[in-house]
Amino acid sequence: METFDELYYTKPYLREFDGKVVSCDAADGGFAIVLDQTAFYPTGGGQPGDRGTLCVGAGDDSLVAHVREAVPGNDAGEVIHLADVALPVGANVHGSLDWTWRRDNMEAHTGEHIVSGIVHALFGYNNVGFHMGERCIEVDFDGVLTPDDVLDVERRANAAIREDVCVEALLPSPTELAAMDYRSKKDHDGQIRVVRIDGVDSCACCGTHVSSTGEVGLIKILRMTTKKKRTRLELLCGRRALVACEEAMDALRETSNFLTVADEEVPEAVRRLSGEKDDLKHQLKQASRKQIDQYVAGLVPDGTLAMCCLPGLDVEDLRYLCERVLEVTGATVCAALSPVDGDATRLAYVIASSGEDLRPACKELNSRLGGRGGGKPQMVQGSWAAARDAAEAAVREVLG
Structure with a gap:
């Protein structure tokens, strides 16, 4: 106690x-x-x-x-x-x-009270748990907040900071306590300590706090998540919030310099680049499909098994290659391989069949070639830690 x-x-x-x-x-x-x-x-x-x-x-x-x-x-x-x-x-x-550590925690704890008090006053939700970590605070409320709600709470919290109202730690008598309106997560025995912030919050608390809201300086809510009719807010207060804002401004300035646009033009510039990237990806995909079609047109399968190996193909391209081979040629099984981008020691694979259940073969090939993957009866995919020659030899032995 x-x-x-x-x-x-x-x-x-x-x-x-x-x-x-x-x-x-x-x-x-x-x-x-x-x-x-x-x-x-x-x-x-x-x-x-x-x-x-x-x-x-x-x-x-x-x-x-x-x-x-x-x-x-x-x-x-x-x-x-x-x-x-x-x-x-x-x-x-x-x-x-370590005064920086203590002061950070005093600012953070007071900031949490400001936010929790405002949420309780506006929506009636209770703070049902919070954690002060090395950097940010996580606060859980027993109700659902919208992004607009959270923005409103943040603005009101910073308005309370600008008002610079008194933060008091009270030790009320049982009679005084009975007459007080205050928040509390659980029942307490013995003396109750109530931290009161004028016009903002009153809460049973045993933590350390700054003496006025102005000393918190700044509150920034980083993100919100909702789950099972609860909302979790992650927030920064005081010096930590200021550092985060400085880092964000540095990142924005670096991005604007890279894009050679003004800071306020960064979002639109990024959207424009994203659209251009999507257009280029579509063009590359079309060119890749054209290359695959040309490759398949000249392919002569070795009996019922077609073995294909082309560089620079992703799994989606490999599936398309298998489908085209089974459509155009007389092969009933196609194994398509491509070196994994960024890892020269692995081969990506897709194996497709017009009727055979490939899962037993996939399991055996993975075991032989240090692979991982699986799939449906007529199409399996994954990667192997094997050289091309070894992989093709194993495929021919198992499926040829």
């Missing part, structure tokens, strides 16, 4: 502190260190634990332990610092937080 009088609650902007080592035990390939007080927030409530260093002594004689994560201990208010170096019990220690 949280006591809410820990340094990371009472002084959430504290970057450095002093304490004393209470215990240090081997754990998880490192050491589990407990202090008499700490500003390291322990993993919980969807928020990752803090990182940083614990230092004993000074100068050349100092001993520094790097904390990869702070996690809750067994007792109320106890925090375990998972570190790479053991520290002596009873030693005075100076702790330093």
Whole structure:
């Protein structure tokens, strides 16, 4: 149970502190260190634990332990610092937080409250789970949002940031709590901590937050997915959102320079290029089919088996080749091969028959030639890890 009088609650902007080592035990390939007080927030409530260093002594004689994560201990208010170096019990220690990490998480957690509060107010949907990862936040709601809904939520969230309203962490009495309207994912025992954002949200929460919405800076919803009447939003807040916008602008600028168009003309230029690409692909496909027709017209099968090998054909072309061979020539089985584009060690294959079930032969050829693939009784396809001569010899032995 949280006591809410820990340094990371009472002084959430504290970057450095002093304490004393209470215990240090081997754990998880490192050491589990407990202090008499700490500003390291322990993993919980969807928020990752803090990182940083614990230092004993000074100068050349100092001993520094790097904390990869702070996690809750067994007792109320106890925090375990998972570190790479053991520290002596009873030693005075100076702790330093990885402030960029902590600040990112404070901005992210506050931003999540803003978004969740707005969604709840507009649509009545509840936040039924969220995860703060290394980069973005995933938030799940128990209802379906449309893309227009999400855009509206994002705009309202950033408007709340511009308003720069107060973010408070309250510890109401049971009587005060009973009179409050607040969100909560589950029932809690003992003291409830409510994070209230003026005019935006009130929610039971044990995380760390910035003191006003303006400190979040920016909220950007990256994507939304819907499944089983639920919606998941992936969002960035604060510095991380700014970095993502900078990266997106860099990518846009690079693309506009490559296309020699203005930034705002990039979408239309890309659509135009995509259309031209589709036209060229169609022309190439027509030329390929013409080449295949010319090849088939001069083909003389070896009995009932026609063996064909042409470079630069994809699986669709190979199927067309087989179909044309069975239509035009007297062959009843056609094996069409082509080197796999980008992998000279493999051959793509399609084998077609006018009546024979090819699946047993396909299985045997795959086994012999290090292949994979399959298909329907009269047409199978895949690839083999074999040279052309070996593949053709095996086909003739199995199907000839």
